[in-house]
Amino acid sequence: MATVPAAVRELTFSQALNEAIRAEMQRDESVVVIGEDIAGAAGRAHLGLVDAWGGPLRATRGLITEFGERRVIDTPIAEMGFVGAAVGAAMTGLRPIVEIMFVDLIGVCYDQIVNQAAKMHYMMGGNIRLPLVIRTAFGSRGDKRSYGGGAAAQHSQTLYAVLAHVPGLKVVVPSTAYNAKGLLVSAIRDDGPIVVMEHKFLGFAAKGHVPEESYTLPIGKAEIVREGTHVTLCGIGRMTHICLEAADKLAEQGIQAEVVDVLTIAPLDEETICDSVRRTHRLVVVDEDTPVASMARDVAARVGEQAFDWLEAPVKTVTAPDTPVPFAAVLEAEYIPTADKVVAAVRNQIG
Amino acid sequence: MSEDNDIDLPHETLVELYERMSLIREFEERLKWLVETGVPVGAVHFYVGQEAVASGVCTALRTSDWIASTHRGHGHCIAKGVDVRPMMAELYGKATGTNRGKGGSMHITDIRVGVLGVNPIVGMGVTHAVGAGLSAKVRGADEVAVAFFGEGAASIGAVHEALNLAAIWKLPVVFVCENNGYAQATPAEYAIAVENIADRAAGYTMPGVVVDGQDVVAVYRAALAAVEHARGGEGPTLLECKTHRYYGHHQGDDPLRYRTADEEQYARERDPLLIFRECGFLTASELDEIDARSRTVLDDAVGFAESSPLPELGDLYTHVYVG
Numbered sequence: 001m002a003t004v005p006a007a008v009r010e011l012t013f014s015q016a017l018n019e020a021i022r023a024e025m026q027r028d029e030s031v032v033v034i035g036e037d038i039a040g041a042a043g044r045a046h047l048g049l050v051d052a053w054g055g056p057l058r059a060t061r062g063l064i065t066e067f068g069e070r071r072v073i074d075t076p077i078a079e080m081g082f083v084g085a086a087v088g089a090a091m092t093g094l095r096p097i098v099e100i101m102f103v104d105l106i107g108v109c110y111d112q113i114v115n116q117a118a119k120m121h122y123m124m125g126g127n128i129r130l131p132l133v134i135r136t137a138f139g140s141r142g143d144k145r146s147y148g149g150g151a152a153a154q155h156s157q158t159l160y161a162v163l164a165h166v167p168g169l170k171v172v173v174p175s176t177a178y179n180a181k182g183l184l185v186s187a188i189r190d191d192g193p194i195v196v197m198e199h200k201f202l203g204f205a206a207k208g209h210v211p212e213e214s215y216t217l218p219i220g221k222a223e224i225v226r227e228g229t230h231v232t233l234c235g236i237g238r239m240t241h242i243c244l245e246a247a248d249k250l251a252e253q254g255i256q257a258e259v260v261d262v263l264t265i266a267p268l269d270e271e272t273i274c275d276s277v278r279r280t281h282r283l284v285v286v287d288e289d290t291p292v293a294s295m296a297r298d299v300a301a302r303v304g305e306q307a308f309d310w311l312e313a314p315v316k317t318v319t320a321p322d323t324p325v326p327f328a329a330v331l332e333a334e335y336i337p338t339a340d341k342v343v344a345a346v347r348n349q350i351g
Numbered sequence: 352m353s354e355d356n357d358i359d360l361p362h363e364t365l366v367e368l369y370e371r372m373s374l375i376r377e378f379e380e381r382l383k384w385l386v387e388t389g390v391p392v393g394a395v396h397f398y399v400g401q402e403a404v405a406s407g408v409c410t411a412l413r414t415s416d417w418i419a420s421t422h423r424g425h426g427h428c429i430a431k432g433v434d435v436r437p438m439m440a441e442l443y444g445k446a447t448g449t450n451r452g453k454g455g456s457m458h459i460t461d462i463r464v465g466v467l468g469v470n471p472i473v474g475m476g477v478t479h480a481v482g483a484g485l486s487a488k489v490r491g492a493d494e495v496a497v498a499f500f501g502e503g504a505a506s507i508g509a510v511h512e513a514l515n516l517a518a519i520w521k522l523p524v525v526f527v528c529e530n531n532g533y534a535q536a537t538p539a540e541y542a543i544a545v546e547n548i549a550d551r552a553a554g555y556t557m558p559g560v561v562v563d564g565q566d567v568v569a570v571y572r573a574a575l576a577a578v579e580h581a582r583g584g585e586g587p588t589l590l591e592c593k594t595h596r597y598y599g600h601h602q603g604d605d606p607l608r609y610r611t612a613d614e615e616q617y618a619r620e621r622d623p624l625l626i627f628r629e630c631g632f633l634t635a636s637e638l639d640e641i642d643a644r645s646r647t648v649l650d651d652a653v654g655f656a657e658s659s660p661l662p663e664l665g666d667l668y669t670h671v672y673v674g
Binding site for chain 1: 396417419448449450451452454455458461462467468470472475477478479481482483484485487488489490492496508509510511513514515519520522551669670671672673674
C-alpha cells in the first residue's frame with residue numbers, strides 16, 4: 001500500500017474495518033477485541049499456529065500478532081457469556097469491541113444487548129459509561145460469487161430493526177469502505193453501546209478510497225450520496241448501492257433520483273431524510289430487512305408525520321418479503337430488493 | 352456453628368462483620384414496614400435472613416474490588432459500601448437516589464464503590480463480574496470481582512458460560528452462590544440435579560466450597576481464602592453459601608404456599624445476627640450499640656428520602672445515550 005499514491009489508495013470494506021480497529025488499538029490501550037475465532041487457533045502459538053481465522057469478514061486478521069492475546073481475546077461459543085463479559089469490562093475501564101459472528105446469533109445474547117448494555121446508562125441514572133462496540137455481520141447474497149449466499153434462514157438475516165427498536169442502543173450500518181472506517185472509529189471512541197452492522201456482501205465486494213490516517217464520521221447522520229429532484233431513494237447498508245443503481249436506470253428515463261444513505265438507523269437522522277423529501281416530494285425506502293415493524297416502515301411513518309404536506313405520492317417501500325430467507329439461489333435472488341424493483345416503485349409513484 | 356471460630360480475627364473485623372449485617376437487617380425491616388404502611392417503593396425483594404453472606408463476602412473485599420448483584424441486592428450494596436441515604440431515596444423514586452430515581456430497587460448501583468449493579472435478569476450479572484475480572488487482568492490491576500447469584504440462577508446458561516470463561520481465562524473472580532432453597536416458589540431440590548451447586552466446580556476445574564451461610568465468620572473466612580486465591584492469580588472459586596430468606600420472594604408473597612412453617616421456624620433459629628451474638632465475639636453492649644447506630648442511620652435515610660425532591664419530568668428523556 002505504501003507505494004500507492006494516497007489519493008487513490010483503495011481498501012475493501014473489511015480492510016477498512018481492520019484498519020480502524022488496528023489504529024484505535026494503537027491509540028488507546030483500553031481497546032480490546034473479544035469474540036469467536038477473531039484470531040483463531042487460540043493457544044496454539046507454541047505450535048507456530050496463530051491467526052487462523054480473523055472473523056467472518058477477516059476484519060480482525062493480524063491483530064493478534066500485533067497486540068497479543070491479552071487484547072485480542074478468542075472466546076468459546078458462548079455469546080451470552082462473552083457479550084456479558086464485554087458489558088462488565090466496559091463498565092470497569094476497558095473499551096471492548098465484541099464480535100457476534102452473524103446477527104442471526106443475537107437471539108442467544110439478546111438480553112445482554114437489549115436489557116443490559118442498552119439500558120445500563122439510563123437505569124443507573126447516567127452514573128455509568130458503557131463504551132462497547134458490538135460488530136456483527138448480516139445480510140443475504142448480492143451476487144452468486146460472493147460470500148453470504150446460500151446460507152439460508154438462520155445465517156442470512158438482516159434483523160437490525162430489533163436492535164434499532166431498543167432505546168439507548170445506537171446502530172450504524174455502513175455502506176462503503178470509507179464510511180465503514182469512519183463510523184467504526186467513531187463507534188470505538190463513543191462512550192455508549194453501539195452496534196455496527198457489517199454486510200457480508202460488502203465485506204469483500206465493496207472497495208474504495210480510504211485515507212490511511214484515522215478519521216471519524218458522525219453517528220446519527222445520514223448522507224446524501226446523489227442529488228436529484230424527482231424522488232428520494234432512501235437506502236440502508238448495501239441497499240444504498242441498489243438505490244444508486246436504480247438512480248442510474250431512472251436517469252435514463254429522465255427521472256432524477258436523490259439517494260440518501262441512512263448510515264445510522266438509531267438514532268435516525270429524520271432531518272436529512274425529511275429535508276430531501278421536501279425537495280423531491282416523493283420517497284421510496286429500500287430495506288433488506290423483512291417489512292413488518294421494520295426500518296423501512298419506520299422511515300415511511302416518520303416522513304408521513306413530518307413531511308406529509310410535501311408528498312405528491314404515497315411513500316413506497318421496497319423490502320424483503322415477510323418470509324424467512326430461503327436457501328435455493330433462485331429464491332434468494334428473488335428475496336432481495338433489486339434496482340428493477342426500486343425503479344418499478346418509482347414508476348408507480350410518478351406514473 | 353463454625354468449629355474453627357475460636358477467634359483469631361481482629362476486633363475491628365468482627366465489628367465490621369456485625370455492622371454490615373445489622374445495617375442490612377435494619378434497612379430491610381424498615382423497608383418492609385414502609386411497604387406495609389403503603390409507601391410506594393416499587394417491587395422489592397427482601398434480603399432478611401441472608402445478611403451473613405453479603406457481610407462475610409464484602410468484608411473480605413476492598414473498595415476497588417467489584418461485585419455484581421442480583422434482584423435481591425440491597426444487602427450486597429450496603430455491604431459493599433453504598434450509602435443508604437441515596438439507596439433509600441432511590442426506592443422512593445427521588446432525584447437524589449443512587450440512580451436519580453430511574454432504577455429503583457432492581458437496579459441500584461454505585462460504581463464508585465465497585466457495585467456493577469443490582470440485576471433482576473437472573474444470572475446475567477454473573478457475566479458482568481467475569482467482565483470486570485477480565486478487565487482487571489487486561490489492565491494489570493490488583494482487583495477481584497465477585498458474582499453473587501442465587502441457586503435459581505445456577506440453572507441458566509449464562510452462569511455456566513461465565514464459570515467456564517472465568518476458568519479458561521483464569522480470572523480473579525469469586526462466584527458466590529447464595530442457596531436460599533427457593534427460586535421464587537420452586538424448591539432447589541426440584542430444579543437442581545446435584546446436591547450442592549459447589550459440586551459443579553469440578554466441571555470447571557476450580558475449587559468448590561460449601562459454607563454455612565448463616566455463620567458470618569465462616570463466610571468471611573471462606574470468602575477471604577477465595578479472594579486471596581483470585582488476587583494471587585490462581586483463578587476463580589465457586590463458593591456456595593447455604594442460607595435462608597425469611598420472607599417471600601418479593602413483598603406480598605406468602606412463602607407458606609410453598610414451604611412449611613417448621614422450615615421457617617428452623618430458619619429463624621439459625622438467624623445470622625443471633626448466631627453471631629451467641630458466639631460472644633463482641634459484648635452484648637457493643638452489639639446493642641451497633642444496632643442502635645443502624646436505627647439512627649435508617650431514621651436519617653428515611654428522612655432524607657422523604658424530604659428529597661422528585662425527578663423533573665424532563666429527566667424522562669435524559670441519559671438515554673451516553674454523553
